[in-house]
Amino acid sequence: MYSPRIAVIGAGPAGLTLARLLQINQIPCTVYECEKDRHARTQGGCLDLHEGAAQQALRECGLFEQFMAVARTEGEVLKIYEPNGTLLLDEGSDIGERRPDSFKGRPEVDRSQLRNMLIDSLYPGSLKWNHKLKAVKTDPSGRTAKYDLHFEHHVETGFDLVIGADGAWSKVRQLITETRPFFSGITGVDVKLSDIDTLDPALSKRVGRGMCLTLGSNTSVLSQRNGDGCVRSYGFMRLPEDWHKTCGIDWSSPATAKKQFIEMYYDGFNDDAKNLILKADDDVVPRPMYMLPVGHRWGHRQGLSLIGDAAHLMTPFAGVGVNVAMEDALDFALKLKQWKREVWDKAESSAVSTLALIEPVRQYEEEMFVRAERYAKETMMYLDLFFHEKGGSAMCEHFAKAKEEEKKAAEMNGKDSPAVKPSAEEIVV
Ligand SMILES: Cc1cc2nc3c(=O)[nH]c(=O)nc-3n(C[C@H](O)[C@H](O)[C@H](O)COP(=O)(O)OP(=O)(O)OC[C@H]3O[C@@H](n4cnc5c(N)ncnc54)[C@H](O)[C@@H]3O)c2cc1C
Secondary structure (H helix, E strand, O other), X not given: OOOOXXXXXXXXXXXXXXXXXXXHOOOOOEEEOOOOOOOOOOOOOEEEOOOOXXXXXXXXXXXXXXXXXXXXXXXXXXEEEOOOOOEEEEOOOOOOOOOOHHHOOOOEEEHHHHHHHHHHOOOOOOEEOOOOEEEEEEOOOOOOOOEEEEEOOOEEEEEOEEEEOOOOXXXXXXXXXXXXXXXXXXXXXXXXXXXXXXXXXXHHHHHOOOEEEEEOOOEEEEEEEOOOOOEEEEEEEEOOOOHHHHOOOOOOOHHHHHHHHHHHHOOOOOHHHHHHHHOOOOOOEEOOOEEOOOOOOOOOOOOEEEOOHHHHOOOHHHOOHXXXXXXXXXXHHHHHHHHHHHOHHHOOOHHHHHHOOHHHHHHHHHHHHHHHHHHHHHHHHHHHHHOOOOOHHHHHHHHHHHHHHHHHHHHHOOOXXXXXXXXXXXXXX
């Protein structure tokens, strides 16, 4: 029976979800990951997985119960503060109450928990660590449509299908399109305040159980509680791409860097907002945010494709990146599964079957381009709301308007309008 040789590059949420889905559908594949092992670096903050897309992917993976056992539904709540400490929005325990209903049903999970769950679900030996891809090359003899993978230390040959799930700076993408990510206009620092409950219980209470945004005019502190007791904060604003090199901040001394950063950009912010950065651990990472063009697409190339950030890198401001990535994986796997059943399993020669790889991948790409463009537009809209000259009131006005439209639509459809309960604290706008 024909079985194409498939490589997935990158063991992030997209690559691991895809590999799991292919393997449980008897489509063998190997994942190649550049990191040395699963502990090579801390995985960063947490992610909210949405109903319908990412959660459906986990259901298909047979991992949904495992996910729900570690997911934090209470982490979905949102608070928005003005720089002077005025609370503009507090969902209290009423998740999604002040935002459109689409924000409900998005439990948070720590990245490392999600990643470990997916890694442990793969066939033993099918994830190869310490394989840093340098380039994908066509068969040098020119006689086959196969690809060779050039890793840092060796070459592996003869792949029928190479799927780039290798994130923002994808090497696989280089063979498919000349388009490269560009700077989004937003940069700043990424910090983590460990064990906040012990270090500063009052600050911990201020953050709450989920996301806590302090939004000034074009300048923000975006904080999020993680499952391990830390709060991760991003001090983001509109600045030039090379800001971290030209700003004069002494990055070699984290304590000095935090102090300089706050003094330079957070005039008018109260101590609580400042302390989320000043009291953070001594590890300050400048983080310029990049994106691919909204509506990015390419002409299909046989035997190659992209999923996740490699295909449609977005800034994180709509909180959809990992959700689109896992939806890509689900969709890709379903397309291959259908073609396996209908075409490959019946094929008499591998040449016919290799050509038959084109159609499911092309179908996946056409649907993914439309989906990714929709999410990329939403992301751009939220970027403008996070970094608005009116600060947090712009975001609150947006939510109030969207809520009102939802209510009207429900009334027009003859349904009961969603109950509007007063939140624990008064909305100011
Ligand atoms: C600061 C920040 C906050 C975010 N917050 C959210 C959020 O709240 N919600 C949300 O939905 N999304 C969020 N995102 C986006 C989300 O992290 C990504 O969309 C998601 O991780 C994409 O998954 P991926 O598997 O496509 O790529 P990645 O997670 O980037 O994984 C790519 C993998 O490929 C490996 N790799 C890279 N190059 C190579 C190579 N040459 N050879 C071999 N392996 C390679 C990497 O080591 C990595 O393991 C955030 C992003 C950032 C930067």
